[in-house]
Amino acid sequence: MDLFTQCSPDELVTVAARLRPLRAERGQVLMRQGEEAAFFVLIQSGEVEVSHSGDDGSVVWGEASAGVIVGEIALLRDKPRTATVTATAEVTGFIGDEKAFAAIVDLPGVSDRLLRTVRQRLAAFITPIPVRFKGDTTLLLRPVLPGDTERISSPTVEFSSETLYRRFMSTRAPTPSLMNYLFHVDYIDHFVWVLADGEDGPVVADVRFVRAVDNPGVAEIAFIVADDYQGRGIGSFLMDAAIIAARVGGVQRFTARMLSENNSMRAIFDRFGAEWERDEPGVVTAEFDVPPIESVRIEPELVSEIRAMTREVVRASGS
Template identity: 30%
Template sequence: YVVTEYGIARLEGKTIRERALELISIAHPKFRNELLNWAKAHKYVPEEILPFPEVEYPEELKRYVTLKDGTQVILRPIKPSDATMKQHLFYALSKESIIKRYLGPLKSLPWDRIWPYVIIDYKNEMVIVAVVIEEGLETMIGIGSYSKIPNTDSAELALVVRDDWQGRGVGTEMLKYLIELAIANGFKTLKAWVLVENAVMMHLFKKCGYKMKYRLENGVYEVVLDLSQPVKE
């Protein structure tokens, strides 16, 4: 572990690229992009990585939840060094889960699609990962996000859970936390697009505790959660 006033870097079992990104992310925000450019010049990290926003990693948003079966799961904001774990999660998903998450088949998740997802401002964009500790190391089992829709007080919502962890409450906990964070950051509604055959996700939204509206078009539900109207389950 390396600890600074800007966060904690966990380096054990990680690649050079992951270690470099971990250390950059806990440096003073003013110096992160200078360090990133140095790491790029020395080939420690890929050139495609986007500049770091000058924001501190919100360590205080890390949360421990216990599933109904007693399993403890960590929910926390994503870090740039999570890029590899996010890619591993994608390739661990079944074809069906990928189609439901991305509304169509997707054979690969290249790095240029990952970097914008792991380098965020933690306000207008939020990504929460669900991780468990296996043999002393973190393993990502789910990921959920919201992203501000420009010029609105609404955000687009999406989440996915690894197949072998589905049905255990991971998605429920991620959705609950994303809603909490969206409200704290001033959003009034969350929008999601759900394939008509994805009954599990629709059920998850219906029991989330907020008024839900939806309409069906071309086999896809447009779902709107009104965060100003909580409802009793």
């Protein structure tokens, strides 16, 4: 299989021992929305349809073919399936559990190939939303995708030492491992909106929230805007976009930790009645309830687009 072209037979022995062969006829349901996730499927040949039935009766669907893994996300989260997977042609492949998937990801070259596949799968559900800001600036809003780590590191986008200091509390640029974490999201427990300057342009701003492990109703929020794009209302807009995504995902309260001198971010949080406490010298924390979507300051039509996109990417990533 193309997924394993960089692996030697010896490296595949451990993985092969954890997999079971699969053969499915056209029309056979491999996974069903709502059922317990006990396995993933690695498709060797054939095609499947991935569909999700929404509360409003709508059905969202996509396709997957040879070299794609389906069902691993729900398995890793230990949560019910969010989509139904049905063979649309005869399918051959393999079935594995959580340990088998962990072994696959550790193989040479596999992780990068999987990230590219995930990006393609998610991108099929996403049409970036154009948003106009002050200074006649139009940027594209979308959820973060694998590969955006490099796009936010574009040499054409400058994050000054002051900007990095305020966001990461360090004058040094984030390490590759930190950036990998920041852009490794599942859209359920870790959600990120980005603003890109053009369809294939660099990422110039982002906002993210990460749920607390012991309380999924609470999430820590943070955002950053490149130097040349500051002062155009981007931070306030990203806050509103985060509120919409949080509401869709069931997050009820935001927390934040920042430098006490970060007045622009503090002003945004004060708009929602943030409660402030000193954490350590020069650092403060904020807490506030996630307000209703009706409180955001963007047009109702744009609110509807953002809410719909949130739902689409959550469905697409959660099977």
